[in-house]
Amino acid sequence: MINLKINGTPVSVPAGTTILEAARQMNIDIPTLCFLKEINAIGACRICVVENRVNGVGRLVAACVFPVAEGMDIYTHSPMVLKARKQTLELILSNHEKKCLSCVRSGDCELQRLCNEYKVEKEDKFDGDVNFYEEDASAVHMVRNNNKCILCRRCVAVCEKNQAVSVIGANERGFATHIGSAFDDGLGLTSCVACGQCIVACPTGALAERDDTDKVWEALADPTKHVVVQVAPSIRVTLGEAFDMPIGTNVEGKMVTALKKLGFDKVFDTDLSADLTIMEEANELIDRVQKGGALPMITSCSPGWIKFCEHNFPDMIPHLSSCKSPQQMFGALVKTYYAEKNNIDPKDIVSVSVMPCTAKKFEVGRENQNAAGVPDVDISITTRELARMIKRAGLFFTKLEDSEFDNPLGIGSGAGLIFGATGGVMEAALRTAVETLTGEELGKLEFTDVRGTAGIKEASYKVGDLDIKVAVCSGLANAKELLKKVQAGEADYTFIEIMGCPGGCVNGGGQPFQPASVRNFEDLRAMRAKALYDTDAAMTLRKSHENPMIKELYDTYLERPGSHKAHELLHTTYVARNRFGEQ
Amino acid sequence: MSNKCPVPFKGTKEQEQQLHEVIAKHKDQDGPLMPVLQEAQEIYGYLPIEVQKIISEGLNIPLEHIYGVVTFYAQFSLAPKGEYKIGVCLGTACYVKGSGDILNKIKEIIGIDVGECTPDGKFSLEATRCIGACGLAPVMTINEEVYGRLVVGDIPDILKKYMD
Structure with a gap:
């Protein structure tokens, strides 16, 4: 153990601990802008400086990367520290587009919060050259405004290290340094997978999802349109964060009420189409096993993962399940089954989805996602956009009463619900596969081997006569590692679940912002996932194949899993893409 | 906003062959990118996207990473010399x-x-x-x-x- 003093108070911490971590143990939050635990420890932004006093002489060191040493005498908010941090902020502001009033991150911006905390009184204390960059709006899912970029490189780090996508980086040098893609082509021309992990990592308003809320408001105000919304499993356990509720609060009831008050004609639950995905995917898997199809079969729920596979592993496309994602299956049902049943022309339906995901904005425009000849889903918004709509409508979210999803597409099982966490699809599939193939009821529904936030998980199960070896993977760097093993013949899995974002949808690129002070010290993914698992454990309907609405759908409309009709409505195709995108 | 060179690429098969040899020569050493870029510029006179893509595939380094290095050093050029x-x-x-x-x-x-x-x-x-x-x-x-x-x-x- 290393003994040191922080602000005069003795503390002992293991060797290798940084000053930032040691201070945190004493409940002192040292501000950071560039630092992201494990992936961006570059000590570049200098906002985390603390005073390291040696023989009475203070020196500033970067707390995020400076390891503790025996006998250190550290001061985290001495006059020297406060002055340095304030000056750093003033220098950042000298080349920053200070349009806070119209900025999407206003109130949620880490730079803005620090300027407030450090009593920055003049935005233009340092007068000098200011860069001007055109906005990059070339991608369907997001917009980059480099005039608000502080060059912290968090986005670059997550793109490269977590996601192995690496389509953004620092171009040019010195004052001209800016974050962009190769040849400064727009992001939309690259092999970006639209996961949005860069957006949730960004401390300022430089990166934001493409805001589609105006389209939703317009649809809601149009009396000729029947506006239907579906909500993904994970939204109910993250939306509360946007209203300062504790991480991991399930706000399903309030969320449904809010959507009804916003004016949606029907509020439906994507959990239902998650259940439907299980039915179709399990059927596809058994079919592949029995008929010698491409194995391992890999899940297709995550559009970021799908695009990654198309760009980087096009020869693995035959391994992808042909099932549409739950979002698209739901959209297809709304514009066929629901439209027919209620005698509504699918052209008059506006199908909206609330997703934890920016890649869903890309997915709605993919080919072969139009079961009724019109797009299955018209508008996909993120959790953050929904929170913005609720605020704009003036709803006191935390005080709303609970209400329930509408029928007929509002019934989901616990199996569908846990789709929101990494391993959830696998667990849901196993619950159904085991009971279907053995004809016996499972004693214990929890498949704990596939739970948890590890990047790659493996397990083997005996399902009836079949020995099934599965892998569960989240984060695309992990997916790349796993797929290379599969390609090299070093792994013989039957079924693989892959989610694009580390931890799965609960940590999706469309989820509420959490500042670095939370992301670096709390296990956000596990806290959000726990809310899903706890809710599932308390439900009576916990298996996809027991969902009464699923039975009804197959009995009256889809015939059986894998039927011709099911294929027409619920399955899709993929395209091999270049590893350089359109560049 | 694209910074691609508007002059059509006129690389020859021989030049590409030379570049592949350069890549093969440096591929397994630590930090192969700088020597490969330097020699590539000697072969072509500049480093257009066509050349950077060959290097990206050959060294398995993302294109953006290569472009970042090329634009960092003043010695590398994205445009050919004119007549x-x-x-x-x-x-x-x-x-x-x-x-x-x-x-x-x-x-x-x-x-x-x-x-x-x-x-x-x-x-x-x-x-x-x-x-x-x-x-x-x-x-x-x-x-x-x-x-x-x-x-x-x-x-x-x-x-x-x-x-x-």
Whole structure:
């Protein structure tokens, strides 16, 4: 153990601990802008400086990367520290587009919060050259405004290290340094997978999802349109964060009420189409096993993962399940089954989805996602956009009463619900596969081997006569590692679940912002996932194949899993893409 | 916003073969990118996207990473040299004598920025350090020809000579 003093108070911490971590143990939050635990420890932004006093002489060191040493005498908010941090902020502001009033991150911006905390009184204390960059709006899912970029490189780090996508980086040098893609082509021309992990990592308003809320408001105000919304499993356990509720609060009831008050004609639950995905995917898997199809079969729920596979592993496309994602299956049902049943022309339906995901904005425009000849889903918004709509409508979210999803597409099982966490699809599939193939009821529904936030998980199960070896993977760097093993013949899995974002949808690129002070010290993914698992454990309907609405759908409309009709409505195709995108 | 070179790529099969050999030579050493980029620029004279893509695939390094390195170092060029290489001296003596205005006039007439080449491959433009002709300041060179004691008004006629 290393003994040191922080602000005069003795503390002992293991060797290798940084000053930032040691201070945190004493409940002192040292501000950071560039630092992201494990992936961006570059000590570049200098906002985390603390005073390291040696023989009475203070020196500033970067707390995020400076390891503790025996006998250190550290001061985290001495006059020297406060002055340095304030000056750093003033220098950042000298080349920053200070349009806070119209900025999407206003109130949620880490730079803005620090300027407030450090009593920055003049935005233009340092007068000098200011860069001007055109906005990059070339991608369907997001917009980059480099005039608000502080060059912290968090986005670059997550793109490269977590996601192995690496389509953004620092171009040019010195004052001209800016974050962009190769040849400064727009992001939309690259092999970006639209996961949005860069957006949730960004401390300022430089990166934001493409805001589609105006389209939703317009649809809601149009009396000729029947506006239907579906909500993904994970939204109910993250939306509360946007209203300062504790991480991991399930706000399903309030969320449904809010959507009804916003004016949606029907509020439906994507959990239902998650259940439907299980039915179709399990059927596809058994079919592949029995008929010698491409194995391992890999899940297709995550559009970021799908695009990654198309760009980087096009020869693995035959391994992808042909099932549409739950979002698209739901959209297809709304514009066929629901439209027919209620005698509504699918052209008059506006199908909206609330997703934890920016890649869903890309997915709605993919080919072969139009079961009724019109797009299955018209508008996909993120959790953050929904929170913005609720605020704009003036709803006191935390005080709303609970209400329930509408029928007929509002019934989901616990199996569908846990789709929101990494391993959830696998667990849901196993619950159904085991009971279907053995004809016996499972004693214990929890498949704990596939739970948890590890990047790659493996397990083997005996399902009836079949020995099934599965892998569960989240984060695309992990997916790349796993797929290379599969390609090299070093792994013989039957079924693989892959989610694009580390931890799965609960940590999706469309989820509420959490500042670095939370992301670096709390296990956000596990806290959000726990809310899903706890809710599932308390439900009576916990298996996809027991969902009464699923039975009804197959009995009256889809015939059986894998039927011709099911294929027409619920399955899709993929395209091999270049590893350089359109560049 | 794309920074791709507008001059059509004219790489030959022989050049590509040479590049593949360079990649193979450095592939397994630590930090192969810099030597490969240097030798690639010797082969092609510049580093257009076509060349960077071959390097990206050969070394398994993301294209953006390569582009970041190429744009960091002034020694690497994204544009080929033109038939006529214009150099405007921005050394101290030339600069105080107004070579900045000379440079701006040239940019205006041929429509490219420093480090670029006109789409027809005719002119490329460089801003140089002191070329040692301070007595003639401000100075510019076009290939081997030196033009001194320039005023902005001289520029259109000088460039005209090279435009046919």
